[in-house]
Amino acid sequence: MIEFKNVSYSYNDSIGDNAAAVKDINLKINKGEFIGVAGHTGSGKTTVAQILAGLIKPCGGTILVDGIEYSDYKAAARVLRSKVGIVFQYPEHQLFEETVYRDIAFGPKNKGLSEEETDKCVRRSAALAHLKEELFEKSPFELSGGQKRRVAIAGVLATEPEVLILDEPAAGLDPSGRERLWGELHKIRKEQNTTIILISHSMEDLAQNAERIIVLNNGEKYKDDTVSNIFSDAALLKKCGLEIPEITKVIKLLNDGGMNIPENIFDITKLSDVICQRLGATL
Amino acid sequence: MNIIETKELSFSYKRENDEKVVLDGLNIDIKEGSFTAIIGHNGSGKSTFAKHINAILLPCGGSITVCGIDTSDEKKLYELRKSAGMVFQNPDNQIVATIVEEDVAFGLENLAIDREEMHRRVEAALKAVNMYEHRKRAPHLLSGGQKQRVAIAGILAMQPRCIVLDEPTAMLDPQGRREVMDTILSLNRENNITIVLITHYMDEAAKADRVIVLDKGKVRFDAPPREVFREEEKLRDLGLSVPDSTALVHALRKKGINIEKETLTPKECAEEILSVTVDIRTRLKR
Numbered sequence: 001m002i003e004f005k006n007v008s009y010s011y012n013d014s015i016g017d018n019a020a021a022v023k024d025i026n027l028k029i030n031k032g033e034f035i036g037v038a039g040h041t042g043s044g045k046t047t048v049a050q051i052l053a054g055l056i057k058p059c060g061g062t063i064l065v066d067g068i069e070y071s072d073y074k075a076a077a078r079v080l081r082s083k084v085g086i087v088f089q090y091p092e093h094q095l096f097e098e099t100v101y102r103d104i105a106f107g108p109k110n111k112g113l114s115e116e117e118t119d120k121c122v123r124r125s126a127a128l129a130h131l132k133e134e135l136f137e138k139s140p141f142e143l144s145g146g147q148k149r150r151v152a153i154a155g156v157l158a159t160e161p162e163v164l165i166l167d168e169p170a171a172g173l174d175p176s177g178r179e180r181l182w183g184e185l186h187k188i189r190k191e192q193n194t195t196i197i198l199i200s201h202s203m204e205d206l207a208q209n210a211e212r213i214i215v216l217n218n219g220e221k222y223k224d225d226t227v228s229n230i231f232s233d234a235a236l237l238k239k240c241g242l243e244i245p246e247i248t249k250v251i252k253l254l255n256d257g258g259m260n261i262p263e264n265i266f267d268i269t270k271l272s273d274v275i276c277q278r279l280g281a282t283l
Numbered sequence: 284m285n286i287i288e289t290k291e292l293s294f295s296y297k298r299e300n301d302e303k304v305v306l307d308g309l310n311i312d313i314k315e316g317s318f319t320a321i322i323g324h325n326g327s328g329k330s331t332f333a334k335h336i337n338a339i340l341l342p343c344g345g346s347i348t349v350c351g352i353d354t355s356d357e358k359k360l361y362e363l364r365k366s367a368g369m370v371f372q373n374p375d376n377q378i379v380a381t382i383v384e385e386d387v388a389f390g391l392e393n394l395a396i397d398r399e400e401m402h403r404r405v406e407a408a409l410k411a412v413n414m415y416e417h418r419k420r421a422p423h424l425l426s427g428g429q430k431q432r433v434a435i436a437g438i439l440a441m442q443p444r445c446i447v448l449d450e451p452t453a454m455l456d457p458q459g460r461r462e463v464m465d466t467i468l469s470l471n472r473e474n475n476i477t478i479v480l481i482t483h484y485m486d487e488a489a490k491a492d493r494v495i496v497l498d499k500g501k502v503r504f505d506a507p508p509r510e511v512f513r514e515e516e517k518l519r520d521l522g523l524s525v526p527d528s529t530a531l532v533h534a535l536r537k538k539g540i541n542i543e544k545e546t547l548t549p550k551e552c553a554e555e556i557l558s559v560t561v562d563i564r565t566r567l568k569r
């Protein structure tokens with residue numbers, strides 16, 4: 001539904017090509033996909049996300065939305081903004097109202113929904129984001145990091161985006177907070193067929209949640225493939241500052257030791273089942 | 284010798300209506316030269332405890348001494364902060380100067396030491412974190428991991444005995460995390476600097492000598508990582524987890540496979556599993 005053709009972006013036009021933050025990127029985002037984005041700090045993840053969300057204008061290339069190529073960037077931006085919601089890397093940067101409720105209500109109100117419709121929308125989005133209604137009258141700035149993230153997510157969900165981008169949403173969350181967040185994303189996707197784009201530095205989180213992973217390196221698209229294919233090449237990932245998940249390391253070592261286990265298992269219970277089968281077969 | 288000692292340390296951020304106890308009678312002694320990891324769910328009190336170590340916060344009840352200094356002794360505040368440095372989560376908020384080596388020297392400006400000694404210390408600190416070759420660069424052009432190592436160098440230049448790191452890798456990419464963890468480990472092993480590391484990454488906590496689990500301002504577990512991570516279910520109830528290499532062995536045990544050792548790394552985990560297959564084969568041969 002969204003397609004980039006040779007899209008580039010530079011924060012500073014005066015410097016040469018090397019300084020571009022995003023270089024000549026081609027990619028396709030399909031309806032309902034769960035896409036992971038990985039890459040070293042400064043590889044261009046946030047910049048790509050902001051272009052997708054129609055927040056910054058690319059310096060070159062074209063963007064197609066639902067197959068339509070827009071010659072006028074303003075028109076493209078309007079469509080992108082109406083379809084794509086983004087939860088920023090620092091949720092503080094997108095909370096601005098005096099209360100949590102008003103923050104979440106901002107989007108739907110802006111769209112012209114009635115008081116009643118807005119209220120319904122706020123409650124539904126808060127529930128989806130696992131945000132307790134008892135926090136509605138608090139100031140967003142009094143909340144913990146995890147709670148702020150939930151308010152930001154609820155606020156974005158309230159605009160009913162077709163594509164939800166989350167820029168490193170799990171940084172600083174404890175393990176159960178991460179698990180809960182992934183559960184919520186899968187639920188949102190299932191219930192509303194929302195496309196999810198998850199930017200993360202945790203290879204484990206990407207492996208367990210995404211179907212496809214886009215790897216950026218120095219502003220270029222380095223790889224764009226299924227999770228299994230991405231994590232099959234440890235050396236290649238290391239070259240661009242990334243790693244394979246811990247569980248994949250275990251499988252590789254087991255296979256070096258003569259076991260024969262598919263490397264594309266990212267779930268611990270599933271892996272333990274396969275190991276048991278293999279041990280059973282030796283018996 | 285204990286470098287940090289707390290006795291019934293209690294604290295609450297006094298707010299008129301709800302006075303919630305954030306640290307609830309902590310008794311934590313930390314030995315000089317040790318590497319302690321602190322884990323706990325969001326809001327369990329980890330950062331509040333860390334801020335007591337260099338007197339950003341002072342106890343409401345009980346006491347804490349660091350390097351023999353009672354942190355509420357205002358006259359020794361400077362000496363205290365020199366001995367126990369802090370590194371925070373966000374690499375962008377900790378850098379003050381426009382050139383790496385000036386940033387590292389910044390904390391030394393107030394010390395009565397001569398230029399030459401200052402240069403020596405900055406050089407040694409940058410070499411210790413493997414950033415010497417970048418000394419002339421502008422910090423804002425560095426990667427997250429490099430910035431964190433510059434922040435650590437700034438503290439090292441003060442020649443501290445203890446460094447407290449509050450989620451220093453939370454915002455870093457995998458390579459940055461590895462660089463910072465390697466730096467922490469080498470400072471602990473080679474320079475005998477006491478390390479207190481707060482983290483949400485269980486594989487990082489597994490590298491410490493000791494893991495303290497905080498929950499609602501209380502110590503729930505306090506033992507070497509192998510013992511703490513044995514308690515997977517209890518940790519999950521506390522909002523935590525265990526390294527994947529530990530969890531896999533636990534899952535196999537549940538299915539009746541007899542692996543006794545707690546494994547903390549992929550290498551240990553694979554070795555244990557492979558030794559089970561060897562056991563089975565040798566038994567079959569007999």
Ligand SMILES: Nc1ncnc2c1ncn2[C@@H]1O[C@H](COP(=O)(O)OP(=O)(O)O)[C@@H](O)[C@H]1O
Pocket residue numbers: 011012020021039040041042043044045046047048
């Ligand atoms: N506001 C900005 N002004 C100038 N350069 C920027 C700005 N934001 C990002 N950059 C630069 O653009 C490149 C890509 O950054 P970014 O998209 O934030 O990467 P990532 O999200 O992968 O860490 C980096 O080199 C970064 O320094």
Ligand SMILES: Nc1ncnc2c1ncn2[C@@H]1O[C@H](COP(=O)(O)OP(=O)(O)O)[C@@H](O)[C@H]1O
Pocket residue numbers: 144296305323324325326327328329330331332
């Ligand atoms: N400046 C503050 N004012 C009031 N309450 C605070 C402040 N900082 C933290 N708290 C509260 O203290 C508790 C412990 O917080 P903190 O030490 O930051 O936990 P952790 O670092 O383990 O996530 C939380 O309930 C948090 O909301």
Ligand SMILES: [Mg+2]
Pocket residue numbers: 045046047089167
């Ligand atoms: Mg970013």
Ligand SMILES: [Mg+2]
Pocket residue numbers: 329330331449
């Ligand atoms: Mg904290």
